[in-house]
Amino acid sequence: MSDKRWVSWSMVASAFAMVTVFHCGPVSTGGARTSIQASLRGATPTGPTSAGWSVTYEQALLSVDSLRWNVGEPVFEARLRQRLFRAISIGTAFAHPGHYSPGDALADTSVLRVLDLMGPTVQLTSITAVTGTSNSATLTLRPADAARAAGTTLSAGNTVRVQGTAAKAGATVRFRMELADAFDIAGTPAHGEIRADGTTSFAIAVDLGLWLDRADFSTLAMVAPAMDGVVDVPADGQVRNALFRGVSNGSAYRVTLLPASGQ
Amino acid sequence: MMKTSKKWLQSGCVALLVGLGACGAPVGSIDVRAWGEEFVANEIPASEFEDGWGVQFSKFLVHVSGVRFAATGGPSYSLTGGGRVFDLKPAAQALSIGTISMVEARRLDDVRFELSEATASSTVGNASASDLMVMQGGRYALYVEGTASHPMRGTRSFRWGFTGNTRFSNCRDASSQPGLVVTSGTAATPGQLTFHADHLFYDGLQNPEAKLRFDAIASADRNMDMMVTLDELATVDLTTLPTGQYTTGSARNVNTLRDYVTALVTTVGHWNGEGHCDEAHF
Structure with a gap:
């Protein structure tokens, strides 16, 4: 047998070994460039809050920096992770105690404006994306500077403004407040296949009921209203605390894949 | 020339064996x-807490079931015997809870186990018969007893039993490698279900900067008997606590301290120390 044949045989064996070894491992893939659309609107409360108050909004403003769709599974959702997703997600150690790992970003857009959640649905078009399966989303909410807040009732330096009326058992309170905090809403469920044809569209509904779900407006009973009859919610009050927790809760942002047109 | 041919032959054979060995027949076992x-x-020392408390457990009962090791597209191996109750308090070192033999020596990338509610058919592991009765009576998945101490605020005791089923699956080690690699031979490959007790005191459900706290829990002792019950924790609405504490991430319906601690139970299960798993209620 010539040396050449030994070499060939050896190479075949080595190739077999490589194929066999890697056959037992994960498979990775990349996505093609495309774009998606998203719409964003406020979903007003349809019933009393868990604290028993009926809240009617007059204003709901939100300063949004960016939106991102990720491969990573949401933290608080009982879904079995598909093996492919694991294969292409970032392999870093998870954070304690919630284990949200965003993985690869599939779509990303800078909104950089104040959204009126009581107004018409906001359309975000031509969001840069790659094909793949989205599982979660992150929303970055930041205080608006003067330029961004101009033309809205949101005061510069704030991220959220709400005004409305809360009623319960004959008691009625008109309230308003703003939050100056920055919020990173991470790992909210956002499942859907981002297709290559550029027609993928998501609807994002901000659950305004959840924003104030735990507010106890009776705590404002001793607060004198302003000249216009509206109570400015105190900075250290329970109602403001409830709004902060409602805005920061990812489940208040429901991201839904819209059916493809023609289906 | 003949010498060179031999070398090629040897290297080819080695490569072939490597290939066969990757999915082949050698077996081992899992401890x-x-x-x-x-x-x-021992204890969770005060240095771990943000507010000066330290915690010492006197009982840490877990009901473990559904321990399974599998290779994707390959064999799967389960720990037999159904759900069992273990008390991890007396375990100064990792407690052996069973051995699975005749396991194909390879990476088993799908490791899962359950922290599930005890049932009438549950049995004792290292726990006592009375511990088993406690777990079965309350249908608990986890039951903890302990004492928290603070140099200024004194001590508070707690006895908390948690129902609900959590499956920890797709477990990865601290280096994010899936499952474990079973080695062939007589020495069993250890695989450890690790329970992080400190998670019960985290103040963030989805926050890498979460801190351990006990102040709010201690203050929930409404009847001032120095024993904080889950019912007392249920009276503390999160909106009465500072906004930077006890954040909920994307979790729904977590409104009170009781909801909060209960939600944290689903995060205690880990794999081989610091490894993580996917967590799901079922």
Whole structure:
């Protein structure tokens, strides 16, 4: 047998070994460039809050920096992770105690404006994306500077403004407040296949009921209203605390894949 | 020339064996262990807490079931015997809870186990018969007893039983490698179900900067009997606590301290120390 044949045989064996070894491992893939659309609107409360108050909004403003769709599974959702997703997600150690790992970003857009959640649905078009399966989303909410807040009732330096009326058992309170905090809403469920044809569209509904779900407006009973009859919610009050927790809760942002047109 | 041919032959054979060995027949065994680490065996020292409290457990009962090791597209191996109750408090070292033999020596990338509600058919592991009765009576998946101490605020005791089923699956080690690699031979490959007791005191459900706290829990002792019950925790609405504490991430319906601690139970299960798993209620 010539040396050449030994070499060939050896190479075949080595190739077999490589194929066999890697056959037992994960498979990775990349996505093609495309774009998606998203719409964003406020979903007003349809019933009393868990604290028993009926809240009617007059204003709901939100300063949004960016939106991102990720491969990573949401933290608080009982879904079995598909093996492919694991294969292409970032392999870093998870954070304690919630284990949200965003993985690869599939779509990303800078909104950089104040959204009126009581107004018409906001359309975000031509969001840069790659094909793949989205599982979660992150929303970055930041205080608006003067330029961004101009033309809205949101005061510069704030991220959220709400005004409305809360009623319960004959008691009625008109309230308003703003939050100056920055919020990173991470790992909210956002499942859907981002297709290559550029027609993928998501609807994002901000659950305004959840924003104030735990507010106890009776705590404002001793607060004198302003000249216009509206109570400015105190900075250290329970109602403001409830709004902060409602805005920061990812489940208040429901991201839904819209059916493809023609289906 | 002949010498060169031999070399090629040898290297080819080695490569072929490597290939066969990757999915081949050698077998080993898995020594399945459970441990609560030093935090359960000894204490969670005050240095770990943000507010000066320290916690010492006197009982840490887990009901473990559904321990399974599998290779994607390959064999799967389960720990037999159904759900069992273990007390991790006396375990100064990892407790061996069973051995699975005749396991194909390879990476088993899908490791899962359950922290599930005890049932009438549950049995004792290292726990006592009375511990088993406590778990079965309350249908608990986890039951903890302990004392928290603070140099200024004194002590508070707690006895908390948690129902609900959590499956920990797709477990990865601390380096994010899936499952474990079973080696061939007589020495069993250890695989440890690790329970992080400190998670019960985190103040963030989805926050890498979460801190351990006990102040709010201690203050929930409404009847001032120095024993904080889950019912007392249920009276503390999160909106009465500072906004930077007890954040909920994307979790729904977590409104009170009781909801909060209960939600944290689903985060205690880990794999081989610091490894993580996907967590799901079922």
